Amino acid sequence: xxxxxxxxxxxxxxxxxxxxxxxxxxxxxxxxxxxxxSSHKDRYTAxxxxxxxxxxxxxxSELECDTYYHRAYRALLHGDTATNxxxxxxxxxx
Numbered sequence: 001x002x003x004x005x006x007x008x009x010x011x012x013x014x015x016x017x018x019x020x021x022x023x024x025x026x027x028x029x030x031x032x033x034x035x036x037x038s039s040h041k042d043r044y045t046a047x048x049x050x051x052x053x054x055x056x057x058x059x060x061s062e063l064e065c066d067t068y069y070h071r072a073y074r075a076l077l078h079g080d081t082a083t084n085x086x087x088x089x090x091x092x093x094x
Contacts, residue, residue, distance in 0.1 A: 046075035
């Protein structure tokens with residue numbers, strides 16, 4: 001019993017890797033967004049809009065930053081329809 005208890009104590013005292021902060025994710029995403037600036041202007045516009053919002057809220061809210069980061073990432077891959085739901089709402093706006 002003592003061996004099992006000491007094993008669990010040792011396991012709890014081991015350092016665990018920290019999760020990346022939104023700030024780090026934003027820093028990694030910015031060069032990818034900039035790389036599509038001239039080739040995919042619509043995707044660039046949508047992604048940079050969400051990236052700017054994430055960067056603005058990063059000091060105050062990690063959750064909002066993470067939400068806007070994921071929207072920027074989706075916009076980077078799929079354009080504006082990925083972040084606005086696509087479908088008729090996106091097409092009627094144009």
